[in-house]
Every structure is written in structure tokens, then in C-alpha cells.
Amino acid sequence: NAGVTQTPKFQVLKTGQSMTLQCAQDMNHEYMSWYRQDPGMGLRLIHYSVGAGITDQGEVPNGYNVSRSTTEDFPLRLLSAAPSQTSVYFCASTPGQLNTGELFFGEGSRLTVL
Amino acid sequence: AQTVTQSQPEMSVQEAETVTLSCTYDTSESDYYLFWYKQPPSRQMILVIRQEAYKQQNATENRFSVNFQKAAKSFSLKISDSQLGDAAMYFCAYRSAQGTYKYIFGTGTRLKVLA
Numbered sequence: 001n002a003g004v005t006q007t008p009k010f011q012v013l014k015t016g017q018s019m020t021l022q023c024a025q026d027m028n029h030e031y032m033s034w035y036r037q038d039p040g041m042g043l044r045l046i047h048y049s050v051g052a053g054i055t056d057q058g059e060v061p062n063g064y065n066v067s068r069s070t071t072e073d074f075p076l077r078l079l080s081a082a083p084s085q086t087s088v089y090f091c092a093s094t095p096g097q098l099n100t101g102e103l104f105f106g107e108g109s110r111l112t113v114l
Numbered sequence: 115a116q117t118v119t120q121s122q123p124e125m126s127v128q129e130a131e132t133v134t135l136s137c138t139y140d141t142s143e144s145d146y147y148l149f150w151y152k153q154p155p156s157r158q159m160i161l162v163i164r165q166e167a168y169k170q171q172n173a174t175e176n177r178f179s180v181n182f183q184k185a186a187k188s189f190s191l192k193i194s195d196s197q198l199g200d201a202a203m204y205f206c207a208y209r210s211a212q213g214t215y216k217y218i219f220g221t222g223t224r225l226k227v228l229a
Contacts, residue, residue, distance in 0.1 A: 031215040040123070042205060042221040050215060058216070090159065094215060101147035101166075101209055103217055105159035 002026050006091050006106035013081040013113045021076040021109050023091030029104070030096040032074040036060065036087040037108075043090065049074055081113045116141045118208050120220035127196045128228050134181075135191045135223045137206030144168075145211040148182070148189045153203040153222075162204070165189065167211070193225075201227045 004025045013019055025032065033048035045058030049068040063085060065077040074093075078085060091106040117140045127133035139148070150162040165173045165182050172180050177197075181190045193200055206220040 033215075033217075035219075040221060042120075043219040045216065048215065088157065092159075092217075101164060101211070102149070102161050103159075103207070103209075108157045108159075110157075 004091055004093055004104050004106040006089075006109050009107065009109055011109065011111050013078075013111065015082060015113060017081050018077070018079050019081065019111075020078075021089055021091070021111070023074045023076065023106060024072050025074075025091075025093045025104070026072065027093065027095070027104065028071060029093035030071070032068065032091065032093045033058070033103075034064070034066065034074070034076045035090045035092060036085075037090060038087050046076065046089075078111075081111075083113045085111065086113045087111060116143075116208055116210070116218050118206055118218050118220040120206055120223050122223045123221070124224045124226070126226045126228055127193070127200075129196055129198060131196055132192060132194045133196055133225065135193075135204050135206075135225065137189045137191070137220055139187050139189065139206075139208050139218075141187070141208065141210075143210055143212070147209045147211060148180075149207040149209070149217075150178070150180070150189075150191045151205045151207060152200075153205065154199075154201070159205075163191065196227050198227050198229060201225055 007022045034046040035043040047066040049055045089109045092103045146167045148165045152160045177194045203222045208218045
């Protein structure tokens with residue numbers, strides 16, 4: 001079992017460039033989410049999905065797009081990167097209602113926007 | 115809206131000693147989950163311990179235990195016999211047991227273990 005797989009692990013962008021952070025999970029989890037981690041601010045929710053075809057905004061959604069066409073994949077798109085989006089990004093998933101509540105994380109992606 | 119507060123940005127502990135990390139939360143719900151996650155320098159988020167609010171008994175996992183005070187909305191993590199490998203950032207997190215899957219994280223406490 002690979003769990004939650006994020007790619008790439010590191011990326012450097014120039015302001016205005018676009019890119020997609022990939023996230024895939026092989027645990028058949030209903031819920032998938034994207035967080036960003038910044039020093040002193042903990043993990044903040046960007047977008048989340050409770051199933052294929054269903055997405056919703058989290059705490060800090062501006063500048064990011066998501067889609068969920070399959071149960072397994074939940075890509076995060078930066079349409080026009082800004083220096084304020086320099087951060088570490090985590091994809092995380094959890095099963096449906098009847099579960100332990102644990103959130104399973106990918107290894108994180110460090111993004112630098114110059 | 116729920117909030118999670120970790121008031122200690124950084125803590126230090128001597129190897130083999132005991133340390134307690136604090137976490138308080140605010141919610142109007144009666145049923146929820148609480149978690150402590152560890153983030154070592156590798157950046158991977160690792161679940162340390164979880165507590166279900168309806169259970170009065172404090173959760174324990176080997177050297178890790180919690181002091182769950184539901185009325186006070188407090189959820190502290192005690193690490194006994196601290197080891198060098200315990201050095202990491204620790205995050206407290208909350209999740210409702212009903213409806214939403216949203217998790218709310220605290221800002222983290224960086225734990226240093228001194229040899």
C-alpha cells in the first residue's frame with residue numbers, strides 16, 4: 001500500500017507561472033484535502049473533497065483550484081503563482097464516516113515562488 | 115467555529131525526562147475527535163495519539179499519553195522518558211464526529227530534546 005502519494009516533492013516557480021501538485025491515494029478514502037503549512041501558522045485548509053465530483057473551499061482557497069474526477073486523485077492547481085504561495089503543501093485523506101478519524105498525509109511538497 | 119490553540123511555540127526537555135505539551139480548543143459540539151501529530155525534520159506527519167470525546171479514559175500509546183479534560187476543553191500530551199527521536203514539531207488537531215470532515219490544527223509546538 002502506497003498510502004497518499006504527492007508529486008513533486010520540491011518545485012521552484014517564477015511569479016505568474018502555473019503548475020499542478022498531484023495527489024493520489026490507494027486506500028479508497030472518500031475525503032481528500034489540501035493544506036498549506038507556514039511557519040507559526042500551523043496547517044491551514046485550502047480545499048477539500050468528500051467524494052468524486054464534490055469539492056469545497058477551505059480556509060485559504062484564493063489562488064488555488066481543485067477537481068476530483070476519481071476517488072483516487074485530487075490535484076491542486078496554481079493558476080498564476082505568487083510569492084505568497086511559497087509554502088509546504090500537504091495532501092491528506094481519510095475514510096468515510098465510520099472510521100477512526102485519522103487523517104493520512106502525503107510526504108509534503110515544498111513550493112518556492114520567486 | 116472551532117479553534118485549536120497551542121500556546122507554547124517551543125519546549126525543551128532533557129533526555130529521559132517527562133514533558134507536557136498543552137492544547138486547548140473551543141467547540142460547541144459534544145462529540146468529536148482530538149489528535150496529536152508529530153512532524154520530524156523529514157516533514158512527514160505521523161499520528162501520535164487520538165482521543166474520542168465520548169471516552170472519559172485518557173488515551174495512551176507507549177510513552178505517550180494525554181490528559182483530556184472535556185469540560186475545560188483541554189487536551190495535553192505527556193511524553194515520558196523522552197528520547198532524542200522525539201524532537202519534532204507537534205500539532206494538536208480537532209475534528210467533529212458529525213457531518214463535516216474538516217480538521218482544525220493548532221499552530222504547533224517545537225520540542226527540543228537535550229542530550
